[in-house]
Amino acid sequence: MKFTKPATAAALLVPVLALASCTAGGGESSGSGGEGGQTALTIGMLGDVTSWASEDAHVGHGLVPHQAPYDSLLRRDENGELQPMLATEWSYDDSATALTLELRDDVTFSDGSAFDAEAVKTNLEHFQEDALRQASQLSVLDSVEVVDDDTVVLHLTEPDPSLEFHLGQAAGLMASPDSVGAESSDTVPVGSGPYVMDEAATVAGSSIVFTAREDYWAPELQKYDRLELRVLEDVSARLNALQSGQVDATVLDATTFDQAEGAGFEILDDYQVDWHGLTLMDRDGELNPALADVRVRQALNYAVDREALVEQNERGHGTATTQPFGPESGAFVDELDERYPHDPERARDLLSEAGYDDGVAITVPLVPGWDAVHAALRQQLSEAGITLESEPAQMNTLFGDIAQGKVEIFYFNLFQSEAWVNVQQLLAEGTLYNPFNTADPELTALIDEMRVAGEDSDEIAQEINEYVVENAWFVPLYRLDQVVAYDGDAVDVVKQPQQALPSLYNFSPVG
Secondary structure, three states: OOOOOOOOOOOOOOOEOOOOOOHHHOOEOOOOOOOOOOEEEEEEEOOOOOOOOHHHOOOHHHHHHHHOOOOEOEEEOOOOOEEEOOEEEEEEOOOOOEEEEEEOOOOEOOOOOEOOHHHHHHHHHHHHHHOOOOHHHHOOEEEEEEEEOOEEEEEEOOOOOOHHHHOOOHHHEOEOOOOOOOHHHHOOOOEOOOEEEOOOOOEOOOEEEEEEOOOOOOHHHOOOOEEEEEEOOOHHHHHHHHHOOOOOEEEOOHHHHHHHHHOOOEEEOOOEEEEEEEEEOOOOOOOOHHHHOHHHHHHHHHHOOHHHHHHHHHOOOEEEOOOOOOOOOOOOOHHHHHOOOOOHHHHHHHHHHOOOOOOEEEEEEEOOOOHHHHHHHHHHHHOOOEEEEEEEOOOOOHHHHHHOOOOOEEEEEEEOOOHHHHHHHHHOOOOOOOOOOOOOHHHHHHHHHHHOOHHHHHHHHHHHHHHHHHOOOEEEEEEEEOOEEEOOOOEEEOOOOOOOOOOHHHEEEOO
16 A cells, blocks of 8 residues: 655645734735845734644644744645655555655754754654654654665554644654754744744744744745734734734634624635534543533533524534534534434433432633633533533643643534544544543444545444444534634635644735
8 A cells, every 4th residue: 555745846835824914024015035025924823832842733723833943744735635845755565554754855954954864763753752732643653764864664553544644743843853852942943944933023922923044945935034923812802903904814703703804804714624512531530420421421412502502602603513523524424413402401311310410510621712602501501400610721731731631521622524533633542632541342443443444434434423422422512614814915815624724835925
């Protein structure tokens, strides 16, 4: 079984990243670097970057900031297809347990050191040992064999259909070997990417500034001379920054959609990226014994009015759902969206059957910006005898707390598109969103079967979906219509599958 992609200039990348404003950098926001003056791009970010170390990068739109200083081994293009980046070709052996990567030989890191096979080995082994959020991306990696300076072989304990995908995500980011594991990498990234951090211009917690790197190996990727990531956690602040010209592009929501559109900004809104809802991680009842009973978890699903939440909190910009796999994943089953109609009385009956006549209480971290949906959920759940206790999330430690099994339930927006990636992120043992390692022989057998099913994996994925819906591992609420707003006179933006904010490479100056 072989998958090979030849490297050509056209097959590589196109535009660049964004999250805050052009004028903030003092440069022009249109035209290309070199001619017509300097170019600058500013993007309004939803939150700060807690660590710039490559192994601490997140997924989806959370990966975008790390695309400035780091290149990845592979790259997902605007159609979701994998393209060459630092790896020019890649192919599996017949057993699909050895992946050979051919590497570029003209790349250096921003500290002057060379990118080569030893650098890949150092990065991948460190990721396995120290990655917190996304360690499961390399869970099947057994060893990295250096064949020569430009060739590595990744030996796997078993096939992993998502490995190539992950080599275009956090696991594939390459840092200078001298910076790998260094404390300084948390604050100053050292990669081979198109930009280097301007430490003097960066203000912690407020604004991160990058400048185009000289002699970058792929200059066609450097659409801007200056890049600024402006930290604006509040959606109203992001809208105000867009309207005042402080940012060129940012992620908004349903509450700000009409204002942005009425002000003449371009909107990317006709695509659904994530599903929103509750991940019931403590299914064995270690922190909250009630969650060990499937009837309690099912009661939570019956207690919520999904359609009302879409209208109340998203102004209709979403689609109610009860399943954690999206329509394009191959695992989606139409009928599953009818499994848990809004029925508070049924929820109360299930709680009573489980021995909770007086109801149950659940504790959920409150991520900034989601006060309204927590309030709506609190009201709906109370009607079924369920008390929702929202505790302000400490964002700098939240994902670490999740990984260490300190959080019973998490409300968040999660990936929904590719079935095996979902399985690896949400269901498999040892993953971030299954920190208690909940397992069942039936589900484990299905996951093992899907791992080697190849083109026949959709049917098995649907069985997995049916299992987790029936056993109420989650309380999905709706698939959210994404809202990305930008100044169409300054920047062109191409939407990216499964990313609220398109990749850095999807932004370019107008003209």
